[in-house]
Amino acid sequence: MRPERLVPLIVACALFMEQLDSTVIATSLPAIAIDLHEDPIALKLALTSYLLSLAVFIPASGWFADRFGSRTVFRAAIVIFTIGSLLCGLASSLTDFVLYRIIQGMGGAMMVPVGRLVILRTVPKQDIVSALAWLTVPALIGPVLGPPLGGFITTYFDWRYIFFLNIPIGLVGVLLATRFIPDIREDDLPPFDLHGMALSGIGLAGLVFGFALLGQHAVQPWIALVVIVVGAVAMFFYVRHARHTDRPILDLTLLNIPTFFAGVVGASLFRVGIGALPFLLPLMLQLGFGLSPFASGMITFASAAGAMTMKFTAAPIIRAFGFRRVLIVNCFIASACIAVIAVFRPEMSHLALIIALLVGGFFRSLQFTSTNALSYADISSEAMSRATSFASVAQQVSISTGVAVAALVLDSLRSLRGDGTIHLSDFSVAFVVVAMIAVCSVFFFVRLPRDAGAALSGRPRREAAPAEAPGEMGSTA
CATH class of the missing domain: 1.20.1250.20 (MFS general substrate transporter like domains)
Incomplete structure (x- = not known):
């Protein structure tokens, strides 16, 4: 070869x-x-x-x-x-x-x-x-x-x-x-933004990891709060730094592009809800249902299998309905599929669980595919690498936050009871909470123009309506 x-x-x-x-x-x-x-x-x-x-x-x-x-x-x-x-x-x-x-x-x-x-x-x-x-x-x-x-x-x-x-x-x-693998190098490189790398790294790690430490009984709550404050301060200074740097490591000016803003920020909120699933679902099936890790894995794989089937239908769906309509409608469907997991019970047929997860995986993947494509709809080739880095960082941070949120819900519920054990009902509440977070992302998508991402979807852009002649004011299309 x-x-x-x-x-x-x-x-x-x-x-x-x-x-x-x-x-x-x-x-x-x-x-x-x-x-x-x-x-x-x-x-x-x-x-x-x-x-x-x-x-x-x-x-x-x-x-x-x-x-x-x-x-x-x-x-x-x-x-x-x-x-x-x-x-x-x-x-x-x-x-x-x-x-x-x-x-x-x-x-x-x-x-x-x-x-x-x-x-x-x-x-x-x-x-x-x-x-x-x-x-x-x-x-x-x-x-x-x-x-x-x-x-x-x-x-x-x-x-x-x-x-x-x-x-x-x-x-x-x-x-x-x-x-x-060839050893390709570039001779003319801009200076590495070490200052920005340090500030953004401390900021992101402090905010998300500090939030994850909340509920950790081995760590005092004030320690977690200090970590969060340090992260917030670092991010504040990074924003100031990015405004006065030619090539910051995370280019915040990209958020001025409406499609990128919706595709990254809106998708991040959706991923906060979705990111909790790989953490919550195996725990529920093993701790709540009493299944073995293998039996649990044979059920949870259905979500990824549903995502695979979506890959063959995403382009026709987006072409038929456009990004805006798909993102709005599918946001409600995908979030509802998360909430449905709250009613899973041990006595239910495993086939029913697999089908529900298969369907949910399909619609969640459709949302991810749509937002990923929309994010780069109006990005110039020169800014593509910066946009890719920004979107990748946002994706990882949002998934991390989703895991932290889910864990905090579980820990808060058992702490309120004071018995130190996780009940099956705790998982139900957690799934409803993360579903509510995911559905809130719809507010970012409703602000999009109807023809957002038309160049990628293959749908024609809406032309401005021509001025009507005086004699045509009462006509109908």
Whole structure:
């Protein structure tokens, strides 16, 4: 196989490893909590720390690849991710586990964006579409295989093997990257926004991680509040910094574009609701229903399977109805599908649960696909990389916030009762709360013009109505 054809395959394998790892752990959280002698809700930190690490380091990935070479950075990212995986498998406490997940996130943040950049710069233009198609396959298959695979390994082996599996894959990835990935560099680079990187990293981590610490019985509430305040202050100074910097690491001026604002900010609010699902659903099925991790994974995989089926119908739906109408109507449908999970009960047929999750996965994925496309509808080619970084950061932060919100609801309910246990009814309340948060995103979509994203949807833009002649005032169309 020619090297230019191997490059997309190598990048796709790296993406598959990252996608599989991020979904496989959710099913194993209760078992990990037992092994580490921790409260299951405390394992929210393992999810939020990884996602936040992605959010903090993704904006720097492109600059580092241009400065130090794409092969060098891509290979280093795989090594860091693999080392983080090994350490996660050896973790003996929650503190260790969270720290090692942050290391994993550092590798993942560099691995996928740099790999995509290599493809765009090395593959001939006539082959780019087929090359990028390789990247969609692991992004779809990973979340489908993740829950049942994680459940199977946890039930019949040990959760630590989930992370050990990444070691041989990572070693092969390093060898292939060394042999086939070109070491592309850029000579004329703007200065790296280290000041902005520090402020935005402290700000995002402080706000989301501090919020996640609320309800942690091992941490005093005032410590969590101090972390949140530090994050808020850092973000305030970042906003001031970005206004006076030519190339800030997160370009806030992009929010002045209506379609980008709706596609990123509106979608972020929706993802706060959706981001709670990988955390809440396995916990409910295992702690509330008493299912094994494997049985739980075989049910939760339905959401990702529904998302896969949507990929073949999203374009025709958007073309037929337009972005604005799809986002508004589908926001209510997708949010209702989250709220429906609140009525799940152990005595219900597993087939009924799977069908409900399959349908919900379809509509949630339609919302994500629509907002992702709309975000770049009016972005110039020159600003595309900055817009991509901004949107990626917003996505990771919103999902992290969703996990923190869900955990806070569960912890608040059991604290009010004072019995220290999580009841099935607590999950019902949590699903309703996150569904209400998700549906609030509709307020960002109703402000869009009717022809928003017409260039992407294939629908004609609305022309301004011509002035009517005096004799036509009473006519009807």
